[in-house]
Amino acid sequence: MSATRVFVARLAGCAVFDPAGDRVGKVRDVLVVYRKSDPPRVVGLIVEIPGKRRVFLSIGRVTSIGAGQVITTGLINIRRFEQRGGEVRVIAEMLGRTVSFNDGSGTAVVDDVAIEEKSEGVWEVGQLFVRRPKPTGSPFAKAPTAFVTWKEVREASAPGQSQPAEQLIATYSELKPADLASTMLDLPEQRRRDVAEELPDDRLATVLEEMPEQAQIEILVALGDERAADVLDHMQPDDAADLIAQLPAERGEHLLELMEPEEADDVRFLLAYPADTAGGLMTPEPIIVSADATVAEGLALIRRHDLPPALGAAVFVTLPPYEPPTGRFLGVVHFQRMLRYPPHERLGTLIDQGLDPVTADTSAAEVSRILASYDLVSVPVVDEKHRLVGVVTIDDVLDYLLPEDWRSHPDDDAERRAAARAALTTGSIPIPGRRAGHGAR
Structure with a gap:
């Protein structure tokens, strides 16, 4: 092992590699079991592999922990992790719990847990990093912290009881x-x-x-x-x-x-729009500019940090007003085209003449076919007066195509990706289990 003591909170999110150097997942938690008198023993890691599936990695199959990465002895069993009786997740269940000092000096909250290798492949909980209550009468004083061993404290509640929610949020803040x-x-x-x-x-x-x-x-x-x-x-x-x-x-x-x-x-x-139409899929917040706006202004707008990538792929040129429903829709300028022209160039001269908008009642099947056929990230949506009312992005279509439970049950992830690709190519929208959408009411 490259390290004999590791603090668990720092392991969250660390990459897991196989011996060939291929990344197989990332650490989400450490699993331990309590013992009668000795510190809890580490039984393994909970690892998230592609498809958002959590699997169990036995600590005996870990050959190295260090430098922000974990290396295993070989392939990981991809059976979905299920917590057994007596097993405790360190991050989800131990951090933030209250402990009492055996010497009677008060209580503290566990901020982190160190696991230590006692012999090859055998790990257990070592030191705890704890935070005592802030001193009374001094509002600006910091809460004192300390490193203690497992035998110096006892838990003030039943083993495995979950920590306060704010502690879990802090652990997963990134x-x-x-x-x-x-x-x-x-x-x-x-x-x-x-x-x-x-x-x-x-x-x-x-x-x-x-x-x-x-x-x-x-x-x-x-x-x-x-x-x-x-x-x-x-x-x-x-x-x-x-x-x-x-x-x-x-x-x-x-x-x-x-x-x-x-x-x-x-x-x-x-x-107001049925779910299986462009109006039901669209986002009503595209970047809308006048024909006189410059490349510099367009690029500044798509740099907004809160803008989803699909919406930042293009700006939409209309006559005033510039809020949906806008004045007459004039066309789209893709960001890559803007990058090829000087900052003072007017966007009205860079409009993509080959991209026609769809109407709000265009079927979702037709929208998916257009996106797939022309390799588009988004397509504009207009009303009967040719006013821009929104934009359908590729992620809007994928959310519609994929079954409702694709996030929570990724076991057949490959099949679902294939189904989505087929639907985008053929426009065959109906997929069992998809959401009912806006029209359900």
Whole structure:
């Protein structure tokens, strides 16, 4: 082994490689079992492999831990991980728990856990990094910290009890929304709700967008109306519309009334279209510019850090007004074309003359065929007066094509990718199990 002591919180997200140097996944947690008197013994790692599947990697198959990576002896068993009785996840269940000092000097909270190699292939919990309560009467004082051994403290609650939700959130603060969504889906239902309660509105919004609709609804219902409306305000309008469409009509309308008027108007606009049309798939927030705007201005707009990549692939030129429904739609300028011209060039002269918009009632099958046939990232949507009302992006189409549970059950991931490719190529939209969409209400 390249290290004999490793702090578990630093392992989260570390890459796992096979002996040939090929990456096979990333560490999500460490699994231990409690013993009667000795420190807990490490039995293995929980590793996320492609397809968002969590699998078990026995600690005996780990040959090296260090320099931000884990190396294994060979292939990983891809059977989905299932936690057994007596097993405890260190990050999900131990960090943040309260311990009492055996010398009677008080309590502390576990901030991190070090695992140590005692002999080849045998690891156990070694030191704990703990944080005592802040001193009273001194608001600016920092909470004292200490390294202690397992035998110096005792847990103040039953083994395996989950830590406060805020501790789990802090541990996974660097995760991408899709990874945090996958992590939350692995938690028990009540625990998932606790974590959702602690997440900021904007963070929870991006995480919900990555979850299956049933999990979205469960969390939204548990939040209460005021908080739910705040979270919906931060979601992409098309995702918010998809979610509201699954709720009873009365509750959906109530949430729309609680949302910010501008955000609610976008969602209501999308709910007016059937799910299997361009109007039902589109996003009403493309980058819209005048024909007199320059390349420099267009590039500045697509550099916004909060802009999804698919929406940043092009700008859309219209007559005023520049909010959907706009003035007459003039055309699209792709960002790669902008890169080929000087900053002062007018965007009106760079319009792609070969790309025609679709109408809001164009079928989803036809939209998918157009995207696939012309290798497009997005396609503009216009109304009967040729006004721009939105844009359908490739991720909008994929969300529609893939079954509702593709995020939470990736076992047949390869088959689903193949089905999606076939549907994009042939336009054969119906796929069993997909969401009902806006038209369900």
